Amino acid sequence: MKLIIAVIKPFKLEEVREALTGIGVQGLMVSEVKGYGRQSGHTEIYRGAEYVVNFVPKIKIEIAAPDGSVDKIVETIASTARTGKIGDGKIFVMDLQQAVRVRTDERGEDAL
Numbered sequence: 001m002k003l004i005i006a007v008i009k010p011f012k013l014e015e016v017r018e019a020l021t022g023i024g025v026q027g028l029m030v031s032e033v034k035g036y037g038r039q040s041g042h043t044e045i046y047r048g049a050e051y052v053v054n055f056v057p058k059i060k061i062e063i064a065a066p067d068g069s070v071d072k073i074v075e076t077i078a079s080t081a082r083t084g085k086i087g088d089g090k091i092f093v094m095d096l097q098q099a100v101r102v103r104t105d106e107r108g109e110d111a112l
Helices: 010-022 067-081
Strands: 002-008 029-035 042-046 049-053 056-065 089-095
Touching: 002 010, 002 067, 010 056, 010 067, 056 067, 067 089
Parallel strands: none
Antiparallel strands: 002 056, 002 089, 029 056, 042 049
């Protein structure tokens, strides 16, 4: 099993969710986060005053997935979230040691 963590632009969330549902992803977690990468924030003008935004708002999507579906999920997120502009985001894939469904005590891939 793998844990897929994707950080994307907020306005792409619904499009990514629909694409993931279309390939059979049954569950995911979404969090509003702030951060920066190579862009190191940016400057904006508000009421005539320029100020620096150090942390850019993003959406973090987390998906626990069986090993066999990871590549399709990653490709779906990447192609759907891509705008071609700086700040499109990142996708991380990590090993997931254990999953437990609290209600039934199912474990491993059965719990997904």
